[in-house]
Amino acid sequence: MILAIDTATKWTGLALYDGRTLLAETGWHSTNTHTVELAPSVDELLRRTGIQATDLAAVAVAIGPGSYTGLRIGLGFAKGLALANQTRLIGVPTLDIVAASQTYSEGQLVAIAEAGRSRVCAGLYQWRGKKGWQSQEPPIIDSWQNLLDSLDGPVIFAGEINPAAAKLIRAAGKSFQIANAMNSARRAGYLAEIGWQRLRRGWVDDPATLAPIYLRNPAETSA
Structure with a gap:
C-alpha cells in the first residue's frame, strides 16, 4: 500500500494505491492552509479505507517545483510519517x-x-x-x-x-x-502510481537527504 501526498501548490491531493487498485483519491484547492488541512485529511482518508499507517509500504510525495510553503509542509509531513512507521519514502517531481x-x-x-x-x-x-x-x-x-x-x-x-x-x-x-x-488536474492517483513503480524498482529516497525542488529564492516564492 502506498500513500501519495501532493501539497506542491494550492492544489492539494491525496491517494491510496495498492499496486492494482486506486482505493481512494481526493483533491481540493487549498487557501494556503496546508498546515491545518493535511494531517486531518490523511487521517480521514486512512479511516475511510480501513488502512493503518503501519500498513503502508511507502509514502510518495511531490517534491516540486512549487510553492516554498506547500513543499515544505508536504515533504516534512511525509518524512515524519515514513520515519514514525519505518516505511519507505519516495520523492516525485511535481x-x-x-x-x-x-x-x-x-x-x-x-x-x-x-x-x-x-x-x-x-x-x-x-x-x-x-x-x-x-x-x-x-x-x-x-x-x-x-x-x-x-x-x-x-x-x-x-x-x-x-x-x-x-x-x-x-x-x-x-x-x-x-x-x-x-x-x-494534477491527480494524486498518478503520483501514487509513479511511486509504486519506483518502489518496485527499489528507487527509494533517504528521508535525511530528500529535498524539495525550488526554482528561485524561497523568500520570493508565494504559496
Missing part, C-alpha cells in the same frame, strides 16, 4: 505527475504548475513510446509570455492554467493546444 496523466499527442508537452506573481513553473516533455512522456530538460520558472515566446508548435499544455493564461496560449497562433480540464 511536473512528472502532470505529464503522467497525458496520452500521446504529436509534438511536445509542457507541464505547468503555479508559481505565483504571474509566473509559472514549466517542464518540457517528449513522448518516448512505452516510457510515455519523458522530461527533456530541467524545469524553469518564467512569465507566461516569455514561455510562449520560447516555444514553437505543435505543443500541448497541461496543468494549472488559469483563464488569462489560456487566452494567451490561444492567441499565440503557434499550433498550441490546451489539455482538457480533467486531464490537466
Whole structure:
C-alpha cells in the first residue's frame, strides 16, 4: 500500500494505491492552509479505507517545483510519517505527475504548475513510446509570455492554467493546444502510481537527504 501526498501548490491531493487498485483519491484547492488541512485529511482518508499507517509500504510525495510553503509542509509531513512507521519514502517531481496523466499527442508537452506573481513553473516533455512522456530538460520558472515566446508548435499544455493564461496560449497562433480540464488536474492517483513503480524498482529516497525542488529564492516564492 502506498500513500501519495501532493501539497506542491494550492492544489492539494491525496491517494491510496495498492499496486492494482486506486482505493481512494481526493483533491481540493487549498487557501494556503496546508498546515491545518493535511494531517486531518490523511487521517480521514486512512479511516475511510480501513488502512493503518503501519500498513503502508511507502509514502510518495511531490517534491516540486512549487510553492516554498506547500513543499515544505508536504515533504516534512511525509518524512515524519515514513520515519514514525519505518516505511519507505519516495520523492516525485511535481511536473512528472502532470505529464503522467497525458496520452500521446504529436509534438511536445509542457507541464505547468503555479508559481505565483504571474509566473509559472514549466517542464518540457517528449513522448518516448512505452516510457510515455519523458522530461527533456530541467524545469524553469518564467512569465507566461516569455514561455510562449520560447516555444514553437505543435505543443500541448497541461496543468494549472488559469483563464488569462489560456487566452494567451490561444492567441499565440503557434499550433498550441490546451489539455482538457480533467486531464490537466494534477491527480494524486498518478503520483501514487509513479511511486509504486519506483518502489518496485527499489528507487527509494533517504528521508535525511530528500529535498524539495525550488526554482528561485524561497523568500520570493508565494504559496
